[in-house]
Amino acid sequence: MPVNIKTLIDDAQCYGTVRELRWPEGCQCPFCDSKRVIKRGFDEKEPAKQRYECKDCSKRFDDLADTIFAGHHQPLKVWVLCLCFMGLNLSNKQIAKKLDPNRTDVHKMTTQLREGVVKKSHK
């Protein structure tokens, strides 16, 4: 039986990676850029997804708010693996093969990842 790489990494690591990518200097409100942010427990469906509340604008958000991962049908795991493989200089074809041979949106995903994980249209 082939080892499925998706079972080797856990969601907590994935969310940790996203936090480091988007907030290298610590959590920041995506609405007003305030750093006065408090933790507000975890998501009910995604227990590794941290939720926050901004002390300045009182808005609530989570780890994926305002990123290309939010609301995407691919699980975060697939994105993070995609990012890892890109770092190894694998081609889209090789990445697709590793993640799922039938996956057709790897090209779209790598394009988005190259442009950055935080949506630019927001500000």
Ligand SMILES: [Zn+2]
């Ligand atoms: Zn705010």
